[in-house]
Amino acid sequence: MVITRAPHSMTPPQTTTPFSAPQWQQVQQLLGLLDQRQALWLSGYLAAGAPAAAPQVAPTPSNAALIAYGGETGNSESIAQALAEQALQQGIRVDVQDLAKLRTRQLSKRKHLLLICSTHGDGDPPEPVVPFYDALMADNAPRLEGLQFSVLALGDSSYEHFCVTGQQLDERLEALGGTRLHPRQECDVDFDEPAARWGKAVREQLPRSDQRGATSTITSAPAHSALTYSKRHPLSVEVLENLNLSHPQRTTPIHHLELALKSPDFSLAPGDAVGVLADNPxxxxxxxxxxxxxxxxxxxxxxxxxxxxxxxxxxxxxxxxxxxxxxxxxxxxxxxxxxxxxxxxxxxxxxxxxxxxxxxxxxxxxxxxxxxxxxxxxLRPLQPRLYDVANSLEHIDDELHLNVKAYRYDIAGRQESGIASQYLLTLEPGDTVRIYPHRNARFHLPDDPHIPVILIAEGSGILKMAVSMAPCEINWEGFSSSSADVSA
Missing domain, CATH: 1.20.990.10 (NADPH-cytochrome p450 Reductase; Chain A, domain 3)
Known part of the structure; x- marks a missing residue:
């Protein structure tokens, strides 16, 4: 799932700080929810005190090309950000937005749309994109006769419904009166080269402004933000413990891994996941x-x-x-x-x-x-696997815990082991593993602390259930939204 997070370069001071460790973690979590415009306004608010009126934000130029992205792994967002930076270098005005926050009627005010979207599961739109997708497919969707568009569809050819969401969005935009700026490009998991070709082609079709480095709305990360860690730039951490929680004779054992976490920029909230870059055996x-x-x-x-x-x-x-x-x-x-x-x-x-x-x-x-x-x-690129975090960094801020279940499957008349679970279960204390944070806002606790919450962890043979009228008092230690290997 893709969540746009605001850049923030604040790291815990090395000297005396007025914040406790839990308070500082809360500050980082809040900053992670802000976009660039909100973070900038907040910095001015804190510096000058409460303003008399809400700040006025300059409207996006009507001739700015809209780059809209949607997905659940961060691939579509990374492509959108790279495309925006390249466009700005060529003097092309752009506006980057998450499809999860985009309203369909905004498209009728645009002249150019570059849409980047993945397909989730077996042919479904990514969960954050569903409201936009449903609104665009609805009978009352706005007409888009003045819109020129192009679609970059991301998918996985190992699934039957390859790139179907991108195909459907492309066809719907045309049905609503839009005109293709450039033909749809479909990408497999090795999307770098075709995405770059598509980006170059669509940039050639967009109007240039008179000034290089034109203004735009882009969420970018400075060097020291939590977004520094990604699939391309993972954090290497040391394995502290690898405990088998199951009976020795169980064919699909469950392990509890404890990893050393020394980086203060590795920001995670309860419910978030960790991307693991596993090695082949x-x-x-x-x-x-x-x-x-x-x-x-x-x-x-x-x-x-x-x-x-x-x-x-x-x-x-x-x-x-x-x-x-x-x-x-x-x-x-x-x-x-x-x-x-x-x-x-x-x-x-x-x-x-x-x-x-x-x-x-x-x-x-x-x-x-x-x-x-x-x-x-x-060969296809080796894909990272997502695992839910099994501890709260508010309680243990220098360790990261994962629960991993061995994955077995049958193919070609034999039984194979999942690459990621096999890799993780064989790690020993002192080994290193490459990881990066993956925000999972769908599993975060509600903002209202008075909403009743029932938490159930299932899939590993370990069942926990907590019922509380005050979710902020829940002890998350040892809790994981899913202890199984999500993508072995």
Missing amino acids: PALVAAVLDACHLSGEAPVIVQDESMPLVQALRQHQDLTIPSTRFLEQWAQPSDSPILKQQLKAPSKAQRQYLKTVQVLDLLRQAPATPDPQALVDA
């Missing part, structure tokens, strides 16, 4: 190298960074789920009749076939010795 990496007859020392490039092939396969590339692109790129060097036949099949049949095999199965069924870089380019 060394045995699987070795098997892939053997199947391709390649050396792990061969140099390759991943995201503009040079590294040995073994590191790319260990930390960056998905070695389990084969994509349609892998099928296309592997059919020729392997000269496999089976793969060539699958390439001729309808896309739905292709996706169904790819669900029955893993990357190593295809490498062994259709052997080939590719160029190391070609192998890396054919």
Whole structure:
């Protein structure tokens, strides 16, 4: 889920501070809820005292291109922010907004719309986008004859309904009278290159202002904010303990991990999640190298960074789920009749076939010795996994606790272990793991402390239920919204 958080560079002072540790955590949580305009106003309010009247905000120029994003993982937001910065450098006025906060009637006042949206689950719009999506699909949605638009649809081709939300939004904007500025671009999980091509193409279609660095509404993060930590810039933390909470004979054990958290900028609230960048098992990496007859020392490039092939396969590339692109790129060097036949099949049949095999199965069924870089380019990026936080930083501010359940699944007549849960369950004290904060406002406590709340944690075999008329008094220690491996 994507939540726009305001930039803030406030870090706990190294000397005497008037705030207690819990108070400072509350300050950081509040700042995380503010957008850039709200944070700026608050700083002036605190400096000058209560103003006589609410501040007046200059309206966004009507000719500013609207970049609207929606999703649940942060990918759409990161693309939107990068696109906005590139547009400003070219003198293009832009306004960046979250679809969760955008009203459909605002579109009728715009001339240009660049919409970036992912598809959630099995073809549903992301939860924060649902109100905008429903309003746009409604019979009383505003006409948009004066709007020029283009859609960047994000998805995962391993799911049947690939990029369907972006497709539906694209078709609906046209049905309401909008005109395509540029054809819709659909992206798989390896979206960097196609998203960059789309961004370059749409910027060429937008009008330039007379002045470079035109004004815009953009939420950006300074160097020391909590947003510094992301999938691209994770925080490496040390494992303090890895405790098995289950009976030794249980096939799907549950572990409690305790991680050292020394960074004051790693801001989390009860209900938030942590993104874990798991490594592929060394045995699987070795098997892939053997199947391709390649050396792990061969140099390759991943995201503009040079590294040995073994590191790319260990930390960056998905070695389990084969994509349609892998099928296309592997059919020729392997000269496999089976793969060539699958390439001729309808896309739905292709996706169904790819669900029955893993990357190593295809490498062994259709052997080939590719160029190391070609192998890396054919594989999907290894996706992070989200785990709910199992402790409150207000009580223990220098540790992060996770509850992880081992994940097992059947494929190709055998049983496999989930990559992330296998990685986490085998960590030992002293090992390091790469993580980043993932805000999950849907599971935060209500702002009104008088609303009754029932909390139930299910899925791991550990059941907890708390009923309270004052949620702020709930002890969250050990509580997790889901102890299971969310995406193993």
